[in-house]
Amino acid sequence: MTEVKVSPLAPEAFGVVSTVAGVRLATAAAGIRYSGRDDVMLAELPSGSSVAGVFTRSLCTAAPVDWCKHALATTSGRGRAIIVNSGNANAFTGAAGYRAVQHTAESVGRALGAPAHEVLVASTGVIGEDLPTGRIDGALGGLVAGLAPADPSAWEAAAAAIGTTDTFPKGASAPVAGTSAHVAGIAKGSGMIAPDMATMLAFVFTDLAVDPQTARECLAASVERSFNRITVDSDTSTSDTVLLAATGTSGQPATLHLADLRAALDAVTLDLAHQIVRDGEGATKFVAVTVTGAADDAAAEAIARTVADSPLVKTALAASDANWGRIVAAVGKAGQRADRDRLSIWIGDEQCADGGLPRPGYSEQRATEHLLGDEIELWVDVGVGDGEAAVWTCDLTHGYIDINAGYRT
Amino acid sequence: MTEVKVSPLAPEAFGVVSTVAGVRLATAAAGIRYSGRDDVMLAELPSGSSVAGVFTRSLCTAAPVDWCKHALATTSGRGRAIIVNSGNANAFTGAAGYRAVQHTAESVGRALGAPAHEVLVASTGVIGEDLPTGRIDGALGGLVAGLAPADPSAWEAAAAAIGTTDTFPKGASAPVAGTSAHVAGIAKGSGMIAPDMATMLAFVFTDLAVDPQTARECLAASVERSFNRITVDSDTSTSDTVLLAATGTSGQPATLHLADLRAALDAVTLDLAHQIVRDGEGATKFVAVTVTGAADDAAAEAIARTVADSPLVKTALAASDANWGRIVAAVGKAGQRADRDRLSIWIGDEQCADGGLPRPGYSEQRATEHLLGDEIELWVDVGVGDGEAAVWTCDLTHGYIDINAGYRT
Numbered sequence A, B: 001m002t003e004v005k006v007s008p009l010a011p012e013a014f015g016v017v018s019t020v021a022g023v024r025l026a027t028a029a030a031g032i033r034y035s036g037r038d039d040v041m042l043a044e045l046p047s048g049s050s051v052a053g054v055f056t057r058s059l060c061t062a063a064p065v066d067w068c069k070h071a072l073a074t075t076s077g078r079g080r081a082i083i084v085n086s087g088n089a090n091a092f093t094g095a096a097g098y099r100a101v102q103h104t105a106e107s108v109g110r111a112l113g114a115p116a117h118e119v120l121v122a123s124t125g126v127i128g129e130d131l132p133t134g135r136i137d138g139a140l141g142g143l144v145a146g147l148a149p150a151d152p153s154a155w156e157a158a159a160a161a162i163g164t165t166d167t168f169p170k171g172a173s174a175p176v177a178g179t180s181a182h183v184a185g186i187a188k189g190s191g192m193i194a195p196d197m198a199t200m201l202a203f204v205f206t207d208l209a210v211d212p213q214t215a216r217e218c219l220a221a222s223v224e225r226s227f228n229r230i231t232v233d234s235d236t237s238t239s240d241t242v243l244l245a246a247t248g249t250s251g252q253p254a255t256l257h258l259a260d261l262r263a264a265l266d267a268v269t270l271d272l273a274h275q276i277v278r279d280g281e282g283a284t285k286f287v288a289v290t291v292t293g294a295a296d297d298a299a300a301e302a303i304a305r306t307v308a309d310s311p312l313v314k315t316a317l318a319a320s321d322a323n324w325g326r327i328v329a330a331v332g333k334a335g336q337r338a339d340r341d342r343l344s345i346w347i348g349d350e351q352c353a354d355g356g357l358p359r360p361g362y363s364e365q366r367a368t369e370h371l372l373g374d375e376i377e378l379w380v381d382v383g384v385g386d387g388e389a390a391v392w393t394c395d396l397t398h399g400y401i402d403i404n405a406g407y408r409t
Helices: A063-075 A094-112 A133-146 A152-161 A212-224 A258-278 A297-309 A311-318 A324-333 A364-372 A398-404 B063-075 B094-112 B133-145 B152-161 B212-224 B258-278 B297-309 B311-318 B324-333 B364-372 B398-404
Strands: A024-028 A040-044 A050-055 A081-088 A119-126 A170-175 A182-188 A201-206 A241-246 A286-294 A344-347 A350-354 A375-381 A387-394 B024-028 B040-044 B050-055 B081-088 B119-126 B170-175 B182-188 B201-206 B241-246 B286-294 B344-347 B350-354 B375-381 B387-394
Touching (some): A024 A152, A040 A152, A050 A063, A050 A212, A081 A094, A094 A119, A119 A241, A152 A182, A182 A258, A201 A258, A212 A241, A212 A258, A297 A311, A297 A324, A297 A387, A311 B398, A324 A344, A324 A350, A324 A375, A344 A364, A398 B311, A398 B398, B024 B133, B040 B133, B040 B152, B050 B063, B063 B241, B094 B119, B152 B170, B212 B258, B258 B387, B297 B324, B297 B375, B297 B387, B311 B324, B324 B344, B324 B350, B324 B375, B344 B364, B350 B364, B364 B375
Parallel strands (some): A201 A241, A286 A375, B286 B375
Antiparallel strands (some): A050 A241, A182 A201, A344 A350, B024 B040, B050 B241, B182 B201, B344 B350
């Protein structure tokens, strides 16, 4: 097995993630699969907190995803706790898997004096193995005793506990302008599901008072522009989960600060999403693909995603090869309206193609210089309308193959 | 650049491809991009021959694709010649590219005494560079003088001339039962477009008498079950072209032998399609993905394609890792109806999963033994209906990265 090194695209250090009033965090080493590290995270929320969720579009969902959907529907978006384990995804585990997640929710609820339906659960790790619920039960006393305010050091410990193949913990926060409240969150993920220990999870919190309906709307819109705009390998997990919890502890209602809440939430989700890309398996370059001139924004997104998912584009980027013909091919296969004879392509600031032809005076050397860096910008204008979108990805390298070929043994 | 070695999945030798009466072939070295090899192929057809075409679904089509569509529409499916060059795709070349293909068709037509619209043209190679038509013109006299019956050695030379990154020439033939006629064809392709020198081209011929409408119907149906069921890297070329030419020289009408024509045509297109997969860039394993139990055949194909395109599945296969959790995840993301709790999965003859759970008694060792071979069969039953489909692919290895990262320089 390849030695795990921190991604070359990682931030220098875990940033200072702001305290969110009302949230208490704890982590513990339950020994579910890993040894020598924490693998369970508990977040406690005050009574009356709102919780909204966005889940994987996979049709083969893991049991905790089914549970969270059921729980949020039952409570109409209220929650008292979030418990997350790493090392076992509790996916492809049938009815026993659902009983396991229900058991965990009941245990946590009992320990905190909350109904089971107000306990959200997420699991990430191997697929097809029964979740050892006894180990989580065994860790629960220590977790509850260890609950402490969600301050910068607690966020970092929580982010580390939920990681699997992640090479660095991921956290971000932003103040809600005009209020004393903050939005803060943690995430994990280093491939869409790759290898099968990985999954995208994110837990975002605010001390603003947000009603469940508003929380759902804000979260859905924010996820659409962040976590749904990244792709490492085009693979989707059975367990992808994003939760937003609002404690209301700051006393300020979101209804008076909605635009500011949205801005802070978007900043946090986009930051976390970009950190996931920066931890993409084998990634050596962070790549922004921007498409303009599409029929509409959805068409632009589809084209940008096709470029970002193209193995040929991604291998060319890994080699700093200004092979824009592969971008043309990706645009062509996206199935969206594009005018071949009005297509323009930029690599960094260098325009390669203009009006469907190689641009006279195009400097491959200048394009290559941009590609030799580790922050890459590709821009394609498809010449038919006003739609635009950006998608973020990373390059495809030997490291990806190393990590994913024969990982388990 | 990596040294090019013949794919480990290549046939031992170019098979004996049957003569097709009426077809004459020639090849020449025009020096378009390569040196020391033939890079132009001319196929001459007798007057009155039918030609049908199926082309890339890319919206950024190359000029020769536009020309062929226009020519076949103009002649209602008649043709006298097919000329193919390798080394330059004449793609992303704007109006000049279209003039270049028209010029080539006119030159060939003049040399053979045929209207330009009865000359079909295909090009494969680099994108965004002007086609050096003078070099094709210069080779034309020799090509016409060298035309000879399409016998086994002529087929092999023709197959070699149209190749780019191919590591072996691809040909196949089958008799049309109950007649003296044959179906024979050649193809090139070693990635969907990967690297940008590659594209899927296939030219199939029969000496049965087939009217243009029947030729179109038979070809479309056959391509749907062969070339459209393979995937190397999910990338689509700007130039993909399949042509079927029927000379009628055998004197037997297709209308009396339609089922036999279809059977022979399907055998040839599937054989050629599988040869393309066997030349997949970096491929070390030939993989058949069969899906049953889907809502309908189209749903089954979509699920099979998602499994076949998953980088995680393909890297696991490269490592002979029986990581069926990745197959579950791929099924889940396909967006087609599947019953997670009735899902069954086989690797070779070994059933891994049954009814949405790991099968009791599943032997990972037996599954791994199958995966250590180079002919892999995956079978997934999704438990909701009668739809079924097969898709063929190869594994994803370091070789793919080697070939595609920085190929051009």
